[in-house]
Amino acid sequence: MTQQTFSQWTLPTTNGVDSLTFESNIPLSSIQPLGRHEVLVNLKAAALNYRDLMIAKGLTPGQIQPNIIPGSDGSGIVLAVGPSVSDFKAGDKVVTHMCPSLPKDQPASMTDISAGLGQTLPGTFRTHGIFPSTALVRMPSNLSFEQASTLTCSGLTAYNALFGLSSHAVKKGDWILVPGTGGVSIAALQFAVAAGATVVATTSSDVKAGKLKELGAKHIVNYRREKDWGESAKALLPSSYAAGFDLVLDLGGNETLPQSLAAVRPDGLVVCAGVLGKADAEMVPMMSALWRTCVIRGLLLGTRQQFLSMNKFIEEKDVRPVFDDEKVFKLEEAKEAFALLERQGHFSKVVVTM
Incomplete structure (x- = not known):
């Protein structure tokens, strides 16, 4: 028998995590019928991003839709499709794409992200939801729902960082520097290793270093321990790479860019994909x-076409x-996940299951 009710989190105000409100036993009929280009999804897992925390605090750029359902990252099973949907059918496993209004090959701007899932459009912290068909892609067949839920933001950003600029796409034999143990960094590490590159990573934790x-x-x-960690990382390169790394992923912005620039080789690539460092x-x-004679590339997320390419690569x-499998939260425990x-007590991604 098909479930007739669903549960969800909403954000009535933006005064922090405590603003989140849980609602249950909502009639499924309240979000139906489906539009011509819409898809009903039974969500199975969702992953958190720093963006979600900033939205809860009202600190993200752009307007926040009142009573928004938070979350951009999710995976689930298609239950029904609108009459004009040809890409999906009931039973398909899917992953959400944050910016459904963008053409397939168009890069996202901050305006596009602000107009995406979890800020302007209803997000993924719910058991059931209707999405535009363009907000979904097929889930990689080798992944669990929990693994797939990490791809929407962190996975796609990392893939774009490594392979999005064709002239500097990561390949076998390259040396890559990735910072920390957040979602984008861990995805970039995994993708780079899978491509045959050699990765040097940074962390402040001996436990996380082992992972x-x-x-x-x-x-x-x-x-x-290493104040000039960019130079320290470069010193680990073989003599043939003494000039620096082929690609350096930078997520700290102004705080970390000087070290990233110190680590990159001439004509190498520094990818700026975050501003997690000190704001001042x-x-x-x-x-x-x-002065470094390098390429600096800024990016936000990735295109829908890159999402499809990433899933094929995976x-x-x-x-x-x-993801941080030491503590996987239930939907009702989303506040604990936030x-x-x-407090940055996680490794890679924080995941919630439905």
């Missing part, structure tokens, strides 16, 4: 690229995205 080694990192640099860090001028290389993310 990074298990995932394939060749060397670990402790950025708290001194601004790094663009002329820094001239299947072909049998990549199994890592709290874990806020």
Whole structure:
């Protein structure tokens, strides 16, 4: 018998995690019938992003839809499709795409992300939801729902960072530097290793250093012990790579960019994909690229076409995205999941199951 009710979280106000409100036993009929281009999904897992925390606090760019259902990352099973939907059918396993209004090959801007799932459009922290068909892609066949739920933001950002610029796409034999143990960094580590590259990773935790080694990192640099960790990482390169790394992933913005620039080789690539460092860090001028003679690329998320390419790569290389499986939360425990993310007590991704 088909379930007739569902549960969800909403955000009536933006005063922090405590603003989240849980609602249950909502009639499924209240969100039906389906539009012509819509898909009804029974969500099985969702993953948290730093963006979700900022939305809960009202600190993200752009307007926040009142009573928004939070979350952009999710996976589940299609229950029904609208009459004009040809890409999916009942029973298909799917993953959400944050920016459904974008053309297939168009990169996302901050405006597009603000208009996406979990901020303007209803998100993934619910057991059932109706989504535009363009907000979904087929789930990689080798993944669990929990693994697949990590792909929407962190996975796609990492894939774009490594392979999105064709002239500097990561390949076998390259040396890559990735920072920390957050979702984007861990996905980038896994993708780079799967592509045959050698990865040096940074962390301040000896425990997390062990996990990074298990995932394939060749060397670990402790950025708290090594003030000039960019140079320390570069010193680990073989003599043929003494000039620097082929690609450096930067997620700290102005706080970490000087170290990233110190680590990259001439004509290498520094990918700026986050601003998680100190907000009051001194601004790094663009002329820094001239002194390093490198390429600096900024990006947000990735395109729908890149999402499809990433999923094919995941299947072909049998990549199994890592999340913090020491504590997987139930939907009713979402506030605890947000709290874990806020205190940065997690490894890679925080996942909620329905």
